[in-house]
Amino acid sequence: MGSMSIWHWVIVAGIVMLLFGRGKISDLMGDVAKGIKAFKKGMADDETPAQAPVQAPPVSAAEPVRTLPHAGEPTPGTAIPASHMPAGDRKAV
Template sequence: MGSFSIWHWLIVLLIVVMVFGTKKLKNVGQDLGSAVKGFKDGMKDGAATEAPKQVAADPNTVDVDAKTKS
């Protein structure tokens, strides 16, 4: 049950190409690539923006802990 040899992987690749076709696999690859690129761009934009600053609390606001009746 060891690892698969290169011949096993080539046969699996051939079967996948025969089932899906090269055009569909190309489209899937392009979609995946654009998704990864969009994710990377989103991470860059998120790191570049500053974290929002906290607004000073209203001095009239009371902070309490709610307790349940027993």
């Protein structure tokens, strides 16, 4: 009773054939096969290498960017008056 004999499988197959019919099972298997083929095709499309990326033209050496001093900030090379320096930065002149 623990194992199923061939007659059990024949009865189960007969019930399945009666419920679904022969045409429905073959249609179902055809749909499953189409799904598998579509999946494989999609996986193959993902593995194909993409077109070579378009490279930007080489950048030529440009002149360095010069920044402007902020308002209240002296231009480079000029002395800062002691009255504008923080107390800790003042030196005896």
